[in-house]
Amino acid sequence: MGTQYVIVGGSAAGMAAAHTIRKKDSKGLITVLSNEKSAPYFRPMIPYIINGKKEVSQIRLSGNGIFTSKDIDVRTNVQVKSVDTANKTVKTASDETLPYDKILFATGSRPYMPETITGLEAPGVFSLKTVDDAVAMAERSRNTDHVVMLGGGILNLKAAFALLEKKIKVTLVVYSPEVLSQLMDPEDAFLVRKALDNAGLTIMTGCSATDVVTDVNGVCAVTLNNGKELPCQMICVGKGVIPNTDFIQGGDIKIDKGIFADKYTACSVKDTFTAGDVAVTYDPGSGGKTVTALWTNAVEMGICAGLNMAGIKTQYTGTFGIMNATQVADEPFVSMGVVHTKDKDVETYIETSGKTYRKIVFNKEGTRLIGALFIGDITKAGMYRYVIREKKPIDKFKSHLINHTLHYGHFMR
Numbered sequence: 001m002g003t004q005y006v007i008v009g010g011s012a013a014g015m016a017a018a019h020t021i022r023k024k025d026s027k028g029l030i031t032v033l034s035n036e037k038s039a040p041y042f043r044p045m046i047p048y049i050i051n052g053k054k055e056v057s058q059i060r061l062s063g064n065g066i067f068t069s070k071d072i073d074v075r076t077n078v079q080v081k082s083v084d085t086a087n088k089t090v091k092t093a094s095d096e097t098l099p100y101d102k103i104l105f106a107t108g109s110r111p112y113m114p115e116t117i118t119g120l121e122a123p124g125v126f127s128l129k130t131v132d133d134a135v136a137m138a139e140r141s142r143n144t145d146h147v148v149m150l151g152g153g154i155l156n157l158k159a160a161f162a163l164l165e166k167k168i169k170v171t172l173v174v175y176s177p178e179v180l181s182q183l184m185d186p187e188d189a190f191l192v193r194k195a196l197d198n199a200g201l202t203i204m205t206g207c208s209a210t211d212v213v214t215d216v217n218g219v220c221a222v223t224l225n226n227g228k229e230l231p232c233q234m235i236c237v238g239k240g241v242i243p244n245t246d247f248i249q250g251g252d253i254k255i256d257k258g259i260f261a262d263k264y265t266a267c268s269v270k271d272t273f274t275a276g277d278v279a280v281t282y283d284p285g286s287g288g289k290t291v292t293a294l295w296t297n298a299v300e301m302g303i304c305a306g307l308n309m310a311g312i313k314t315q316y317t318g319t320f321g322i323m324n325a326t327q328v329a330d331e332p333f334v335s336m337g338v339v340h341t342k343d344k345d346v347e348t349y350i351e352t353s354g355k356t357y358r359k360i361v362f363n364k365e366g367t368r369l370i371g372a373l374f375i376g377d378i379t380k381a382g383m384y385r386y387v388i389r390e391k392k393p394i395d396k397f398k399s400h401l402i403n404h405t406l407h408y409g410h411f412m413r
């Protein structure tokens with residue numbers, strides 16, 4: 001019998017690993033266990049389910065058929081409850097025991113629901129993570145005039161825009177002084193903010209929710225810490241995510257804000273691997289530890305894990321934050337590497353026009369590019385990503401980085 005591969009989680013990282021293993025090992029048995037009801041799908045597209053632009057069937061990764069034809073056994077609605085690394089088995093919620101030779105943990109993350117807000121279990125409170133969440137939000141929004149979004153991150157903005165497109169009033173409540181605070185400094189955000197205002201989003205900064213108020217239909221208002229009460233029929237919580245590691249009990253697999261991955265995507269126990277949003281890996285920009293929250297990173301890491309599981313030792317080049325947010329407003333932007341520069345000892349160049357904003361960040365010696373933020377015009381962002389990620393010497397083209405005149409020829413000299 002061939003090697004028995006078990007993959008926990010059937011999304012970006014898990015499916016990328018499964019396909020990679022199959023390319024390298026035609027005989028192995030590959031089983032993907034997913035606790036979602038739906039067959040694997042492209043998660044970044046779920047906002048289009050809310051605004052009705054896509055059907056669930058249109059955002060499937062490739063349909064169950066292709067997995068079957070590649071002999072990848074994708075089992076949906078299966079919750080992995082525990083892992084026994086000594087006996088190399090996993091136990092499911094229905095008490096089935098499955099053996100493995102090699103296992104991948106690609107369980108991603110779930111929304112964080114702050115305990116400081118009471119009533120978040122009420123009907124009408126959502127957090128956009130799964131296709132089922134999106135379907136439920138679409139359903140509830142049919143009888144909704146006003147939605148309050150708690151949190152100003154990218155996922156909430158995407159959900160907010162999907163709802164605005166349905167002509168529903170949306171208010172964003174943000175504790176930080178500005179939206180997208182994880183992707184840029186407040187003073188960088190003025191063009192994004194303008195686009196959000198133009199799109200009709202109401203934004204309240206510097207405040208947070210304390211209580212969800214309900215009536216017979218579920219949510220009917222939310223109260224804020226400034227004493228205001230906002231009547232609404234729906235709430236969407238976007239306050240960050242928690243890695244799904246609960247099924248790993250005991251101390252042999254190292255957990256550190258996620259599952260620890262070495263440079264070869266391996267966990268701390270032989271024949272166990274991890275990839276995607278649940279994995280703690282390193283950021284080539286900062287050199288520090290990081291958890292990814294991006295589809296592209298999850299796929300890259302999943303491919304790398306698949307190679308390592310199939311016996312082809314491959315080093316993972318690191319998780320690198322890059323986000324193209326074209327979908328949230330008419331304002332495209334890319335934020336990568338170190339972009340929060342306030343009070344930091346770095347060399348920063350900012351150039352802005354009425355329509356575009358560029359921030360280029362070098363280390364304090366000015367010898368290495370460590371971050372870049374583009375708003376309005378994101379051309380060439382890929383080249384900047386390459387320079388940061390590969391830690392390219394920049395002495396020959398630094399002025400081109402600053403002036404945005406960089407081209408591929410500069411890498412060949």
Ligand SMILES: Cc1cc2nc3c(=O)[nH]c(=O)nc-3n(C[C@H](O)[C@H](O)[C@H](O)COP(=O)(O)OP(=O)(O)OC[C@H]3O[C@@H](n4cnc5c(N)ncnc54)[C@H](O)[C@@H]3O)c2cc1C
Pocket residue numbers: 008009010011012013014033034035036043044045046047078079080081106107108109128129130155158244247275276277278292293294295296297298324
């Ligand atoms: C609304 C939304 C919009 C997004 N937009 C973008 C975007 O524009 N660009 C971008 O790069 N990224 C985007 N992302 C982020 C991107 O979707 C994630 O980074 C990516 O899905 C991570 O993939 P993953 O495979 O690591 O984990 P996930 O996609 O989180 O999948 C993990 C899977 O494992 C399952 N699972 C968890 N625990 C268990 C268990 N015990 N047993 C069985 N199964 C389990 C989960 O239910 C889930 O199906 C978006 C995310 C959301 C929610």
